[in-house]
Amino acid sequence: xxxxxxxxxxxxxxxxxxxxxxxxxxxxxxxxxxxxxxxxxxxxxxxxxxxxxxxxxxxxxxxxxxxxxxxxxxxxxxxxxxxxxxxxxxxxxxxxxxxxxxxxxxxxxxxxxxxxxxxxxxxxxxxxxxxxxxxxxxxxxxxxxxxxxxxxxxxxxxxxxxxxxxxxxxxxxxxxxxxxxxxxxxxxxxxxxxxxxxxxxxxxxxxxxxxxxxxxxxxxxxxxxxxxxxxxxxxxxxxxxxxxxxxxxxxxxxxxxxxxxxxxxxxxxxxxxxxxxxxxxxxxxxxxxxxxxxxxxxxxxxxxxxxxxxxxxxxxxxxxxxxxxxxxxxxxxxxxxxxxxxxxxxxxxxxxx
Amino acid sequence: xxxxxxxxxxxxxxxxxxxxxxxxxxxxxxxxxxxxxxxxxxxxxxxxxxxxxxxxxxxxxxxxxxxxxxxxxxxxxxxxxxxxxxxxxxxxxxxxxxxxxxxxxxxxxxxxxxxxxxxxxxxxxxxxxxxxxxxxxxxxxxxxxxxxxxxxxxxxxxxxxxxxxxxxxx
Numbered sequence: 001x002x003x004x005x006x007x008x009x010x011x012x013x014x015x016x017x018x019x020x021x022x023x024x025x026x027x028x029x030x031x032x033x034x035x036x037x038x039x040x041x042x043x044x045x046x047x048x049x050x051x052x053x054x055x056x057x058x059x060x061x062x063x064x065x066x067x068x069x070x071x072x073x074x075x076x077x078x079x080x081x082x083x084x085x086x087x088x089x090x091x092x093x094x095x096x097x098x099x100x101x102x103x104x105x106x107x108x109x110x111x112x113x114x115x116x117x118x119x120x121x122x123x124x125x126x127x128x129x130x131x132x133x134x135x136x137x138x139x140x141x142x143x144x145x146x147x148x149x150x151x152x153x154x155x156x157x158x159x160x161x162x163x164x165x166x167x168x169x170x171x172x173x174x175x176x177x178x179x180x181x182x183x184x185x186x187x188x189x190x191x192x193x194x195x196x197x198x199x200x201x202x203x204x205x206x207x208x209x210x211x212x213x214x215x216x217x218x219x220x221x222x223x224x225x226x227x228x229x230x231x232x233x234x235x236x237x238x239x240x241x242x243x244x245x246x247x248x249x250x251x252x253x254x255x256x257x258x259x260x261x262x263x264x265x266x267x268x269x270x271x272x273x274x275x276x277x278x279x280x281x282x283x284x285x286x287x288x289x290x291x292x293x294x295x296x297x298x299x300x301x302x303x304x305x306x307x308x309x310x311x312x313x314x315x316x317x318x319x320x321x322x323x324x325x326x327x328x329x330x331x332x333x334x335x336x337x338x339x340x341x342x343x344x345x346x347x348x349x350x351x352x353x
Numbered sequence: 354x355x356x357x358x359x360x361x362x363x364x365x366x367x368x369x370x371x372x373x374x375x376x377x378x379x380x381x382x383x384x385x386x387x388x389x390x391x392x393x394x395x396x397x398x399x400x401x402x403x404x405x406x407x408x409x410x411x412x413x414x415x416x417x418x419x420x421x422x423x424x425x426x427x428x429x430x431x432x433x434x435x436x437x438x439x440x441x442x443x444x445x446x447x448x449x450x451x452x453x454x455x456x457x458x459x460x461x462x463x464x465x466x467x468x469x470x471x472x473x474x475x476x477x478x479x480x481x482x483x484x485x486x487x488x489x490x491x492x493x494x495x496x497x498x499x500x501x502x503x504x505x506x507x508x509x510x511x512x513x514x515x516x517x518x519x520x521x522x523x
């Protein structure tokens with residue numbers, strides 16, 4: 001067997017093919033998908049679409065986001081213009097960078113230093129999905145501490161709002177609070193506790209699989225938490241990762257700008273680097289004074305745009321309250337049925353408030 | 354072929370493709386749902402294409418690449434590995450290496466992962482992948498090269514033609 005430069009065994013293309021095929025076991029149930037299609041088609045009773053297998057219980061919340069070209073498009077387009085002052089698509093042939101701008105290596109180092117200065121703050125980030133000028137969903141995340149060390153208790157809260165065929169405006173859908181002990185680098189699953197509030201109006205339930213929480217209830221459970229690879233401390237969209245990407249040539253500094261009154265440095269993504277966010281054109285603005293990221297737009301000039309923004313809050317008692325979910329008065333607690341079939345979501349039990 | 358006929362005949366294969374592409378059941382489900390809802394709305398135009406299914410798969414790839422993230426996933430104590438295979442690797446020693454590959458695949462940037470899935474699962478040529486992703490074949494080779502290096506996969510030779518790689522799974 002051939003070995004790589006570190007002495008590890010080299011794999012073959014067939015090894016990769018065989019591994020990919022095993023992922024077929026994650027294939028969703030066809031009937032579940034068809035049920036959602038029927039629902040989206042506005043039909044009830046026997047579906048317009050059918051599948052040969054007998055129906056099974058629906059597990060997942062139908063989290064579809066139809067493209068809605070409503071009258072709000074014009075207003076939302078105005079929002080984009082407001083949020084992206086002077087935004088321009090990164091086009092080939094663009095003039096060279098302004099004189100006096102820092103090098104990417106220097107900016108990356110300055111950003112890492114800046115992150116160390118706010119490591120004990122609360123990192124507040126938002127991610128807004130905009131489709132054809134219409135806001136489709138909004139995530140608002142609070143993470144504390146902003147740069148947790150392994151072994152440190154980490155608190156995260158996410159408010160998720162979305163727009164669906166049932167809610168023609170963006171409505172609060174889900175409020176999650178997660179706490180866990182920060183694992184060492186490279187470990188993406190840890191034991192943690194999640195508290196989830198599911199608001200009615202956008203779908204029948206929140207959560208995943210056996211943590212589905214019905215709309216109009218709240219739940220709390222401990223279990224294995226998977227930190228998605230693209231977020232959170234060390235994730236590819238974390239400021240620390242952005243700084244490392246800038247230092248390694250993943251971004252090109254283009255010019256100075258002003259963003260909501262802040263002096264900023266604008267960068268555009270290149271196709272180099274470990275965590276390339278391509279394929280969509282991506283712009284990033286970093287505060288020229290504090291060297292902390294302000295905003296990133298993924299999909300500049302395209303129909304589907306994702307807007308990320310960051311801010312850092314001191315851990316005052318008032319700000320720490322932002323890490324806690326709010327359980328609306330009268331919401332009953334939903335308890336999971338741990339012994340139910342893991343792939344079904346299982347029937348749980350709604351208790352009194 | 355009507356959309357209903359397409360869904361009845363091809364949906365399982367499309368779902369398997371989405372599962373391999375995303376490596377995640379719930380994400381695969383969300384992506385396929387969203388794509389099929391859109392495809393249904395303009396099925397007449399899609400049905401007139403030479404290969405409607407190939408077009409739908411291209412839609413799925415694009416949807417996956419532009420999918421916004423979900424933050425947290427929780428697997429309750431007592432739940433089995435079917436909820437998310439990445440959380441519960443197969444204990445059999447013979448499968449350890451395969452699980453290691455899957456774990457490393459899960460950490461690849463989406464575009465690199467998509468290139469590998471299209472090349473090694475779908476069996477597409479680099480030219481076909483470039484057409485699906487809207488980029489140059491050289492760019493595809495660059496993504497593949499980087500991803501294979503990260504996975505420590507040694508290429509046996511030039512990319513094989515599609516039919517050699519994978520027969521349609523139905």
